[in-house]
Amino acid sequence: MRRDTQHVLLVLLGGALLRIAADDTYLRYVRPSHRWLLIGAGAVIVVLAVVALVRDRVAAVPHGPDHDHAGAERHVPWLLLVPVLVIALVAPPALGADAVSRAGPANAVVQAADAFPALPDGPVDLTVGEFVARAAWDTTGSLDGREVVLTGFAVRRGAATDLARMTIACCAADARPNRVRLVGDLGDVAPDTWLRVVGSVQPGSATAATGYVPAMTVTAATTIPAPPDPYEY
Amino acid sequence: MDGSIRSVTIAPPARSPVRVTSLHVFCAVLLVAVLARPLLTDALSAPVLRTAATVFVAVCVQAIPFLVFGVLLSGLIAAFVSPAALRRVLPSRPAVAVPVAGAAGLVLPGCECASVPVARRLIGQGVPDAAALTFLLAAPAINPVVLVATAVAFPGEPRMVLARFLGSLATACVLGWLWQRLGRVEWIAERARRAAPAVSGRGRWAVLAETARHDLVSAGGFLVVGALTAATLSVLVPPAWMDALAGQIVLAVGVMAVLAVVLALCSEADAFVAASLSMLPLLPRLVFLVVGPAVDVKLIALQAGTFGRAFALRFAPATFVVAVLCAVGAGLAVLP
Numbered sequence: 345m346r347r348d349t350q351h352v353l354l355v356l357l358g359g360a361l362l363r364i365a366a367d368d369t370y371l372r373y374v375r376p377s378h379r380w381l382l383i384g385a386g387a388v389i390v391v392l393a394v395v396a397l398v399r400d401r402v403a404a405v406p407h408g409p410d411h412d413h414a415g416a417e418r419h420v421p422w423l424l425l426v427p428v429l430v431i432a433l434v435a436p437p438a439l440g441a442d443a444v445s446r447a448g449p450a451n452a453v454v455q456a457a458d459a460f461p462a463l464p465d466g467p468v469d470l471t472v473g474e475f476v477a478r479a480a481w482d483t484t485g486s487l488d489g490r491e492v493v494l495t496g497f498a499v500r501r502g503a504a505t506d507l508a509r510m511t512i513a514c515c516a517a518d519a520r521p522n523r524v525r526l527v528g529d530l531g532d533v534a535p536d537t538w539l540r541v542v543g544s545v546q547p548g549s550a551t552a553a554t555g556y557v558p559a560m561t562v563t564a565a566t567t568i569p570a571p572p573d574p575y576e577y
Numbered sequence: 578m579d580g581s582i583r584s585v586t587i588a589p590p591a592r593s594p595v596r597v598t599s600l601h602v603f604c605a606v607l608l609v610a611v612l613a614r615p616l617l618t619d620a621l622s623a624p625v626l627r628t629a630a631t632v633f634v635a636v637c638v639q640a641i642p643f644l645v646f647g648v649l650l651s652g653l654i655a656a657f658v659s660p661a662a663l664r665r666v667l668p669s670r671p672a673v674a675v676p677v678a679g680a681a682g683l684v685l686p687g688c689e690c691a692s693v694p695v696a697r698r699l700i701g702q703g704v705p706d707a708a709a710l711t712f713l714l715a716a717p718a719i720n721p722v723v724l725v726a727t728a729v730a731f732p733g734e735p736r737m738v739l740a741r742f743l744g745s746l747a748t749a750c751v752l753g754w755l756w757q758r759l760g761r762v763e764w765i766a767e768r769a770r771r772a773a774p775a776v777s778g779r780g781r782w783a784v785l786a787e788t789a790r791h792d793l794v795s796a797g798g799f800l801v802v803g804a805l806t807a808a809t810l811s812v813l814v815p816p817a818w819m820d821a822l823a824g825q826i827v828l829a830v831g832v833m834a835v836l837a838v839v840l841a842l843c844s845e846a847d848a849f850v851a852a853s854l855s856m857l858p859l860l861p862r863l864v865f866l867v868v869g870p871a872v873d874v875k876l877i878a879l880q881a882g883t884f885g886r887a888f889a890l891r892f893a894p895a896t897f898v899v900a901v902l903c904a905v906g907a908g909l910a911v912l913p
Contacts, residue, residue, distance in 0.1 A: 349603050454730070514843045
């Protein structure tokens, strides 16, 4: 690959990082705190490429290829075009129902505590992850009889519908799902539909036998547009 | 000596007006891709491909900033740290230099993508191979960010942090000593040994920029190879594996070691995944944490690109075996 082609490729790569960090697109792939890493890296890549372009012009450098690699390895830099094209043309969506189904029917929960702080009064908004953790581990029963509001997307479990949300630590590659079994008349909900459901936990439903998937009696469910931030952290 | 500017001193072949260059190919590829966009979007509408595409972009987007950090550090070393200065810092006996390089890994807060270009630059500046490779393995595994992440992921098990630290440091040092005894100079590609030109003043900044740019282009393509592999395997590996493992510790250790290689998680995030596999005992999860930062598909691709295929073919399997043994040893010694 010629030097000037490499420079153009780097400008596109840096531009792609800056582009997804400019709006909420990056939240499909990494956690919010990575935004500044992406902006920094994108800017550095563009600067490195522009500096090299200008220096090559000024020094009237011939556009020879880099003779660093032999044989097929010479062509490997071309692969940098793949993420650029995938981001620019497709921008794949956040992980959804397919990834949840792929991970199996059980929740992979970590027991972080066995007593949780009491919830505030009134209907309370919880993350799906916290709902599952409280349902599975809380010995004080802080969820029992409480009206909670959960936001997540629909996933099929046979004929029934689960509510699910992905939790990520760093990027979507380490995502792990939390599911909640919805009990109630929801009608026919297509997978990946985002829902806001109101209801309460069925006490004792999140056990090893159910794969730590709690059941929730739903009193109201509304379809909502996908939130800008699709994951929990 | 022409060092890292060798690439610009090679005269191009005589050009006729119709010669097709990579820039033309590049523009053609872009044009075709834009025109074929509906086809691409259609092709990626299958749920499994969409999941794989998301994981692919996520691995790239997550790793590139760390790779950029690594190549900048590599450029800084090339421009401002002379081989003589490095020789003064490192003990002259390689057997002692190895643990010192391992301990130096404590201070580079990056994941594994950052340490490959840095280790290559250290070799280029005359650091003994064994010490540079020890640093390569230690830096992503035992830096403070990774240890804190591990402590956060395993709140009830502080010994997991100690076991991970010991297992990873042991892996790095054992491989360093092994390389010093058995390693051959020719296994590392000659291109990795080229020193940056010695310069001073403003020339140093030019060396920094050119070294970083060059390392980024050559390593970036291999990172993409790794990300493609990890994305493919992540949708192909059946999760039912996990459930079958609960009671079988030896099998679980083996499968977790293989999973660490194929999933190619960032070393700052793998602890959270390991913590979530609560159906398994701690030992196989420790193996996952020690093997992952030392050898995974993304790293194998990066190492093959940076140090050559002959190197990766020997280093990756050796690292895998040593990491599994060190992790099991550390686990048996430290974990309850």
